[in-house]
Amino acid sequence: xxxxxxxxxxxxxxxxxxxxxxxxxxxxxxxxxxxxxxxxxxxxxxxxxxxxxxxxxxxxxxxxxxxxxxxxxxxxxxxxxxxxxxxxxxxxxxxxxxxxxxxxxxxxxxxxxxxxxxxxxxxxxxxxxxxxxxxxxxxxxxxxxxxxxxxxxxxxxxxxxxxxxxxxxxxxxxxxxxxxxxxxxxxxxxxxxxxxxxxxxxxxxxxxxxxxxxxxxxxxxxxxxxxxxxxxxxxxxxxxxxxxxxxxxxxxxxxxxxxxxxxxxxxxxxxxxxxxxxxxxxxxxxxxxxxxxxxxxxxxxxxxxxxxxxxxxxxxxxxxxxxxxxxx
Ligand code: NAX
Numbered sequence: 001x002x003x004x005x006x007x008x009x010x011x012x013x014x015x016x017x018x019x020x021x022x023x024x025x026x027x028x029x030x031x032x033x034x035x036x037x038x039x040x041x042x043x044x045x046x047x048x049x050x051x052x053x054x055x056x057x058x059x060x061x062x063x064x065x066x067x068x069x070x071x072x073x074x075x076x077x078x079x080x081x082x083x084x085x086x087x088x089x090x091x092x093x094x095x096x097x098x099x100x101x102x103x104x105x106x107x108x109x110x111x112x113x114x115x116x117x118x119x120x121x122x123x124x125x126x127x128x129x130x131x132x133x134x135x136x137x138x139x140x141x142x143x144x145x146x147x148x149x150x151x152x153x154x155x156x157x158x159x160x161x162x163x164x165x166x167x168x169x170x171x172x173x174x175x176x177x178x179x180x181x182x183x184x185x186x187x188x189x190x191x192x193x194x195x196x197x198x199x200x201x202x203x204x205x206x207x208x209x210x211x212x213x214x215x216x217x218x219x220x221x222x223x224x225x226x227x228x229x230x231x232x233x234x235x236x237x238x239x240x241x242x243x244x245x246x247x248x249x250x251x252x253x254x255x256x257x258x259x260x261x262x263x264x265x266x267x268x269x270x271x272x273x274x275x276x277x278x279x280x281x282x283x284x285x286x287x288x289x290x291x292x293x294x295x296x297x298x299x300x301x302x303x304x305x306x307x308x309x310x311x312x313x314x315x316x317x318x319x320x321x322x323x324x325x326x327x328x
Pocket of ligand 1: 017041090130158238
C-alpha cells in the first residue's frame with residue numbers, strides 16, 4: 001500500500017542514529033516499495049543537531065522517505081507509530097553507580113512505555129537498543145499494559161552477528177554458510193553465544209570446530225567483550241554495526257526468518273529453557289509476519305546450562321533492582 005509506515009526512533013541525533021536513519025530512509029528496513037515516515041525523538045538540547053541530520057536526510061532525496069517529524073515529546077512522536085526503535089538511553093558516566101544508571105534509564109523508559117501505550121498504532125512493535133537493553137525493554141513493557149507483551153524486544157542481534165563473524169573466520173567459511181547461531185540471556189558480558197546447535201554448510205558447528213579451548217577462551221569472550229574492544233580501537237562505541245543489527249532485527253521480525261534458520265532476539269520469557277517467566281532474555285527465535293516463536297526442543301548440555309543460568313540470574317537481579325525502584 002502507499003500509506004507510509006511510521007517508524008519512531010529515539011536518540012535520533014546520536015551515533016547509532018546517524019547510521020540508522022539513513023538506512024531506514026533508503027528502504028533497508030521495509031523494502032524499496034514501502035514509503036516510510038520517520039518520527040524522531042530527542043532530548044531538547046539535541047534537537048538542533050537533529051535538525052542538521054534532517055537536512056542531510058532531505059539532501060539524500062530518498063524515494064522511500066515520505067516524511068520526517070522531530071520533537072522532544074514522546075506522546076507526539078510516538079503518535080501512530082507502527083515500529084519503535086528505542087535507541088536513546090542514558091550512558092553510564094564517571095562516578096555513576098549501577099543504581100543511578102538503572103534509575104536514569106528507568107525515568108526514560110517508563111515515560112516512553114506509557115507514551116507508546118497511549119499513542120502508538122495497534123500493530124506497534126518495539127525494539128530496545130539502548131542499554132541496559134533487556135531491562136529497559138522490561139520497564140517499557142511494564143508501563144504499556146495495553147500492548148501485548150510479545151510486541152516488546154531487546155537487541156541481541158549485534159551479538160548474534162558478531163558470533164557469526166567469529167565462527168566464519170574460525171571455519172574459513174562465508175557467513176552465508178552459517179545457520180542457527182544462538183545468543184542466550186542478557187546483552188551484557190554474561191550473554192552466552194552458543195554454537196552447539198549452529199551449522200556450518202550443514203554440519204554441526206561445535207563438532208566441526210572441535211576445539212574446546214577456542215570455544216571457551218577465544219570465541220565466547222571475544223563475542224562477550226566485542227563492544228569494549230571496539231571502544232578501545234575506535235575511541236567510541238559501536239555505531240554502524242549496532243545500526244545494522246537494529247535493522248536486521250526489526251526487518252526479520254516483520255518479514256520473517258529464512259526456512260531452516262533462526263535468529264536471536266531478547267523477548268519475554270515464557271519459561272522456556274528454564275529462563276524465569278517474565279524476564280526479557282535472548283532466545284533462538286523464528287519469525288513470520290511480525291510474530292516470533294521461541295525455538296523449542298533444543299538439547300542443552302551442561303556447559304550451556306551453566307551459562308544460560310548465569311545470564312538469567314543477572315537478568316533477575318536487574319529486574320529486582322528496577323522493581324525496588326518502583327519502575328515496573
Ligand atoms: P549516543 O550517546 O551517541 O546517542 C544517544 C542519544 O540518545 C543522544 O543523542 C541523546 O541525546 C539521546 N537521548 C538520551 N535520552 C533520551 C530520551 N529520553 N529520549 C530521546 N533521546 C534521548 O549513543 P549511541 O552510541 O547512539 O548508543 C545509543 C545506545 O545504544 C546506548 O545506550 C548504547 O549503550 C546502546 N548500544 C546498544 C547495543 C546493543 O547491541 N544493544 C550496541 C551498541 C550500543 O552500545
